[in-house]
Amino acid sequence: MNTETEPRPPRWADRLLERFVAPHLLEYLQGDLHEAFDRHVVQFGLARARRKYIREVIHCLTPFFYKRKSITPFPKPALSDMIQSYLTSARRNLVKHRLYSGINICGLALGIACALLIGLWVQNELSYDSYLPDAKDIYFVRLNSTNPNTGEIGTGGTTPGPLQEAIAKDVPEVAAVTKVNPWMEYLIKVGEKAAKEKGYYASDDFFNVFNLPVINGNPRKALAQTNQIVITRAIAEKYFSNGDALGKTLQLNNEKFYVVGATIENLPSNSTLKFGWVVNWKEQEQPWQKTWGNSGFLTYLRLKPNTTAAQADRNLKGIYPRYTGEKSYTQPILQPITDVYLYDDYKMGKPVGGKIEYVRVFSIVAAFILLIACINFMNLATARASTRAKEVGVRKAVGAFRSALIGQFLAESMLTTLLAGTMAIGLVWLVLPLFNDVFGKHLTLHFTDPALWIGVASLLLFTGFLAGSYPALILSALKPMQVLKGQLQSSGRPVFFRQALVVVQFSLSVFLIVGMLTVGKQMDYLRTKHLGLDRDNVVYIPLEGNVTQAEKMESFRQQIMRQPSVISATVTSMLPVNIQGTSGDLKWPGKDPALQTTVTAMSVGPDFIKTMNMQLVDGRDFRIGSAADSSSYLINEATAELMGEKDPVGKEITFWMGKGRVIGLIKNFHMNSLHQAITPLVLTYLPVNSSYMLVKTRAGQTENALAQLQKVSREFNPNYPFNYHFLDEEYENLHRSEQQVNTLVNYFGFLAILISCLGLFGLAAFTAQQRSKEIGVRKVLGASVSNIVGLLSSDFLKPVLIALVLASPLAWWALSSWLGTFAYSTNLTWWIFAVSGVAATSIALFTVSFQAVKAAMQNPVTSLRSE
Amino acid sequence: MKKTVLGELEELVLLVVAASADKVYGLPVLEQLQINTGRDFTISAVHTTLYRLEEKGFLSSSVGGATAERGGRRKRLFALTAAGGRALQEVQQMRNSLWEAIPEGKLKLLGL
Numbered sequence: 012m013n014t015e016t017e018p019r020p021p022r023w024a025d026r027l028l029e030r031f032v033a034p035h036l037l038e039y040l041q042g043d044l045h046e047a048f049d050r051h052v053v054q055f056g057l058a059r060a061r062r063k064y065i066r067e068v069i070h071c072l073t074p075f076f077y078k079r080k081s082i083t084p085f086p087k088p089a090l091s092d093m094i095q096s097y098l099t100s101a102r103r104n105l106v107k108h109r110l111y112s113g114i115n116i117c118g119l120a121l122g123i124a125c126a127l128l129i130g131l132w133v134q135n136e137l138s139y140d141s142y143l144p145d146a147k148d149i150y151f152v153r154l155n156s157t158n159p160n161t162g163e164i165g166t167g168g169t170t171p172g173p174l175q176e177a178i179a180k181d182v183p184e185v186a187a188v189t190k191v192n193p194w195m196e197y198l199i200k201v202g203e204k205a206a207k208e209k210g211y212y213a214s215d216d217f218f219n220v221f222n223l224p225v226i227n228g229n230p231r232k233a234l235a236q237t238n239q240i241v242i243t244r245a246i247a248e249k250y251f252s253n254g255d256a257l258g259k260t261l262q263l264n265n266e267k268f269y270v271v272g273a274t275i276e277n278l279p280s281n282s283t284l285k286f287g288w289v290v291n292w293k294e295q296e297q298p299w300q301k302t303w304g305n306s307g308f309l310t311y312l313r314l315k316p317n318t319t320a321a322q323a324d325r326n327l328k329g330i331y332p333r334y335t336g337e338k339s340y341t342q343p344i345l346q347p348i349t350d351v352y353l354y355d356d357y358k359m360g361k362p363v364g365g366k367i368e369y370v371r372v373f374s375i376v377a378a379f380i381l382l383i384a385c386i387n388f389m390n391l392a393t394a395r396a397s398t399r400a401k402e403v404g405v406r407k408a409v410g411a412f413r414s415a416l417i418g419q420f421l422a423e424s425m426l427t428t429l430l431a432g433t434m435a436i437g438l439v440w441l442v443l444p445l446f447n448d449v450f451g452k453h454l455t456l457h458f459t460d461p462a463l464w465i466g467v468a469s470l471l472l473f474t475g476f477l478a479g480s481y482p483a484l485i486l487s488a489l490k491p492m493q494v495l496k497g498q499l500q501s502s503g504r505p506v507f508f509r510q511a512l513v514v515v516q517f518s519l520s521v522f523l524i525v526g527m528l529t530v531g532k533q534m535d536y537l538r539t540k541h542l543g544l545d546r547d548n549v550v551y552i553p554l555e556g557n558v559t560q561a562e563k564m565e566s567f568r569q570q571i572m573r574q575p576s577v578i579s580a581t582v583t584s585m586l587p588v589n590i591q592g593t594s595g596d597l598k599w600p601g602k603d604p605a606l607q608t609t610v611t612a613m614s615v616g617p618d619f620i621k622t623m624n625m626q627l628v629d630g631r632d633f634r635i636g637s638a639a640d641s642s643s644y645l646i647n648e649a650t651a652e653l654m655g656e657k658d659p660v661g662k663e664i665t666f667w668m669g670k671g672r673v674i675g676l677i678k679n680f681h682m683n684s685l686h687q688a689i690t691p692l693v694l695t696y697l698p699v700n701s702s703y704m705l706v707k708t709r710a711g712q713t714e715n716a717l718a719q720l721q722k723v724s725r726e727f728n729p730n731y732p733f734n735y736h737f738l739d740e741e742y743e744n745l746h747r748s749e750q751q752v753n754t755l756v757n758y759f760g761f762l763a764i765l766i767s768c769l770g771l772f773g774l775a776a777f778t779a780q781q782r783s784k785e786i787g788v789r790k791v792l793g794a795s796v797s798n799i800v801g802l803l804s805s806d807f808l809k810p811v812l813i814a815l816v817l818a819s820p821l822a823w824w825a826l827s828s829w830l831g832t833f834a835y836s837t838n839l840t841w842w843i844f845a846v847s848g849v850a851a852t853s854i855a856l857f858t859v860s861f862q863a864v865k866a867a868m869q870n871p872v873t874s875l876r877s878e
Numbered sequence: 879m880k881k882t883v884l885g886e887l888e889e890l891v892l893l894v895v896a897a898s899a900d901k902v903y904g905l906p907v908l909e910q911l912q913i914n915t916g917r918d919f920t921i922s923a924v925h926t927t928l929y930r931l932e933e934k935g936f937l938s939s940s941v942g943g944a945t946a947e948r949g950g951r952r953k954r955l956f957a958l959t960a961a962g963g964r965a966l967q968e969v970q971q972m973r974n975s976l977w978e979a980i981p982e983g984k985l986k987l988l989g990l
Contacts, residue, residue, distance in 0.1 A: 038952055039904065039952065039953060040904075041951055042948035042953060043908075045951070046905050046945075047905055047908075067920055067921050070921070070922040070923070073922065073926070075929075
């Protein structure tokens with residue numbers, strides 16, 4: 012036969028056909044196709060016949076021809092069929108054991124919701140300032156000052172004015188450096204609209220350091236002009252129609268008019284820079300701001316690309332000796348701007364912590380809660396294992412592989428976690444507004460954000476895997492023969508394992524309870540601690556407009572003091588619960604010239620001691636109009652100690668106002684957050700330098716006092732809205748993050764306990780059900796209800812007690828190190844542990860006994876008659 | 879048992895098989911169809927229909943001899959079963975009764 016000339020259909024089409032079509036159909040189909048092809052060759056010629064053949068083959072690519080005939084008489088189900096079967100049995104199991112599935116899913120949902128919420132919070136905390144363009148090149152300048160006597164290094168966040176010029180000149184690695192006076196809140200007025208807005212006075216390079224997104228105008232050029240102002244979108248929209256502000260004028264602080272030179276985008280909520288407007292530094296510059304001795308400003312810089320902070324550090328080291336002209340113990344250091352929010356606590360010149368500790372604490376809490384929820388899931392699943400052992404036996408007997416069973420149980424737990432995850436997202440979505448409200452955050456669930464979905468999905472996969480792994484491995488290992496014979500032992504390893512899990516779970520809960528109590532106690536301590544000054548019933552009014560002149564200020568004060576509801580009033584340059592200024596200017600006769608001293612300093616007006624209700628150890632308060640007081644000083648006990656004077660009143664010292672005498676010795680008081688120890692303090696009499704009027708009102712007459720203050724304020728300062736705050740609020744603000752931690756720990760501690768109890772409840776219910784026959788027999792033989800309750804409860808109490816013993820030392824260690832971050836703190840007492848122990852035990856007992864009593868009260872007939 | 883419905887192609891194929899004197903395989907059925915209807919069919923459609931009819935019990939099949947033009951492949955030969963004949967009769971009766979229901983002279987009125 013001549014194969015070369017014989018016409019053939021396309022080879023590939025034949026191959027495709029042979030591959031695709033089921034063997035039992037192929038022969039007849041292909042035969043017909045070939046026969047038809049032969050006839051077509053005769054009829055139409057080779058080319059057309061081949062085309063037709065291809066078309067025919069393509070028409071054969073249908074499911075009908077693909078479906079293979081099963082070879083064995085036994086069906087071999089496809090994977091999809093098995094998955095369907097798994098889903099069915101999972102669904103039936105969930106529905107059949109509604110209570111357990113409900114407990115499982117709710118507990119897990121709560122756990123995942125907590126983890127999600129905390130995750131969002133943590134993500135927000137970690138994201139501070141990362142919105143800034145080129146954030147990695149931007150640094151915040153802090154000052155390390157070494158105490159030559161003790162070798163201790165103190166780190167401050169505020170810097171003196173001239174440092175910025177010095178850095179610009181002497182540090183070649185720096186691309187731009189700016190200083191900011193951030194403490195301003197001024198009245199902005201456009202036509203009728205007027206309100207106070209926070210703003211910065213910043214030196215020229217501000218927008219070169221912070222390359223903030225611009226809406227219109229050129230902020231760099233605008234800031235270089237002393238008559239222009241840069242505002243944010245929010246301010247523009249608030250004061251100008253359509254937010255169209257460029258080129259328009261506004262009045263700042265009822266004084267100067269500024270032209271809006273540029274508008275920039277609003278700063279996000281996760282920014283440590285907080286301002287609505289920026290004006291050139293020179294507009295507020297005063298002579299003392301040009302000295303090296305007085306710190307009070309923030310300095311930021313941007314490094315040139317491809318330079319490191321370490322390179323810049325070398326040049327920064329030389330600045331203080333060069334400019335202050337002495338053997339200096341002060342050195343500027345750099346901190347990446349993205350670390351400023353999280354690491355603001357320095358020890359020995361190195362960042363040791365700050366808010367990052369809370370981030371860590373809550374990450375741990377989230378992990379705890381998730382773990383507790385997972386443990387619940389595992390516990391209930393292992394407990395229920397015995398009821399499903401028969402199913403496993405049957406599945407194995409009809410030929411299920413172990414891997415398939417593992418897959419089944421994992422898939423089931425994934426399904427449950429998926430349900431829980433959906434619930435959790437719903438829960439977070441519901442709770443988020445409340446959470447934001449309590450913590451002053453702007454967290455949102457971005458449903459379009461892939462990171463959220465990836466995060467949730469991996470959390471679910473992880474949880475599902477963790478929760479499902481134990482039952483999957485244990486159940487799948489059961490021997491079908493034994494199971495089907497009913498020889499499954501319900502004691503031994505699984506029970507031990509369950510109890511170990513309960514121990515872990517309750518250890519975590521006890522840990523959280525102890526944490527809750529300790530944090531609460533410390534908060535209470537902060538709230539009620541006598542600071543050495545009386546912050547209750549003190550109202551403060553910022554001094555602005557007319558009353559900033561010395562005479563007006565004094566008559567304003569006098570007028571306020573004349574109000575019946577007012578006890579006393581004084582003026583100060585800073586709030587006495589948060590004094591931020593420091594100075595190295597203190598000198599006294601006989602001071603060792605080599606001794607460097609840094610003291611906290613503030614200027615005040617008359618009646619300061621009286622208004623703040625402080626205790627004078629010796630001497631007197633500043634008096635009104637006393638000419639001599641203008642060069643007199645008040646010091647605290649810490650300063651006296653620094654000077655080595657037992658009896659400092661009447662002694663001569665030199666400070667801001669030159670040579671003068673100490674007229675009073677104040678008992679030490681807290682002038683800062685309680686994280687900081689009390690430092691030496693010098694008070695200067697300089698009323699004109701004041702920014703606040705502090706008014707002590709009579710207890711219970713706050714309403715009256717405010718009304719009267721408003722009247723007086725209107726009279727003296729008609730151009731400014733009356734604006735007041737309470738001093739104790741300011742103090743609370745100082746400890747806000749602790750307060751938030753307190754609230755968070757309370758909520759999450761409660762949730763942790765709730766979830767643990769849910770698990771225990773489920774477990775107890777299950778055990779009671781399993782042992783119903785035993786209980787029946789015992790009752791028939793004469794056991795009392797209390798016997799049985801005791802029997803059932805003691806099983807659960809043992810792990811809880813072990814948990815107590817394990818968790819207490821751990822909690823003690825963790826919390827005493829937390830308390831160690833406070834300079835002044837409450838102590839950990841035994842009763843905290845006692846209370847936590849009793850609480851955990853009684854909660855557990857209550858949960859379990861509910862089920863135990865129910866089981867014990869049951870008529871034994873119902874449980875025994877089935878056999 | 880539910881009544882088996884015959885599709886149009888099924889009916890045609892069944893008729894072709896019924897009309898042939900001997901057992902037939904796919905290709906002649908296809909050719910007969912094309913000759914009688916003037917329409918084009920694919921081999922795959924004819925095969926699918928034949929197997930469906932077999933499944934329904936209207937056809938029976940057996941394996942027939944191979945020829946050289948088929949590359950030595952065997953044929954699957956189909957024959958009408960009693961059930962298939964009955965199904966055809968039913969269809970015809972149904973058609974007839976529908977025909978009879980047409981009023982007399984109606985088609986004439988339409989010029990047919």
